[in-house]
Amino acid sequence: MSTGTLLAIVIPVVVVVALIVLALVLVRRRRRLRERFGPEYERTVEGADSRFAAERELDERAKRHDELDIKPLPDSARDRFARDWDGVQHEFVDRPEDAVHDADRLVTSLMQARGYPTEGFEQQMKDLSVEHGRTLEHYRAAHEIDTLSAEHRADTEQLRSAMVHYRTLFDELLSDDGGQTRHAPA
Structure with missing residues (x-):
């Protein structure tokens, strides 16, 4: 050949x-x-x-x-965040718009404590998407309602929904293993 x-x-x-x-x-x-x-x-x-x-x-x-230096929270910080969430949830009864804004700030604070950068919503979404892609739609929906709320255009049911959405991501960030929901629905 x-x-x-x-x-x-x-x-x-x-x-x-x-x-x-x-x-x-x-x-x-x-x-x-x-x-x-x-x-x-x-x-x-x-x-x-x-x-x-x-x-x-x-x-x-x-x-x-x-x-990134993503880290689990010490038990004391986890307990403090859980108490803060309970406070935000109780605030919802009398001041739902304020509670939604506070829930957004608390989620951002928790992200920062875990080691996530918090330099803007779009970057937060990208950073969270790597480990929390399955709950990211909750954060997206909550943020959208929070934006409506800032303009006083969200009704009570939307605000309640935002709290549920924020809580879903909050609980996942609070746990070390991407774990289980810890709070009852708002």
Whole structure:
């Protein structure tokens, strides 16, 4: 067999094998990102120019997150935050708008205590998406209602809903393991 014939056989085989390996790597990457980001994966893909661009953004979020010093809370801080949440929840009865604003500030304070940067809502969402993608929609909905509330355009049911949404993320951030809800519904 001549060298030309051999190359004509080997080169296409190498190209096909390389394409198969590349496809497998991309499928594994996609699966890993879906598992890590949960619903935030699809949301990011829908908002991006392409799936590749969305996956690149999610990888960048993960790299940034891995550089953060996220830490569990000491028991004393966890207890203090839980008491503060109970206070905010009790405040809701008489001053629902104030309670929602205070819930937002308390969640932000908890994020900061855990080691998350708090330099703006969009960046907070990106940083939280890495470990808390399954509860992120709660934070997004609560923040939207908090914005309406600041303009006095949220009704009591929306404000109650915001408290429930904030509590979902609050409880997850408060636990070390992304754990269980600790409070009864507002």
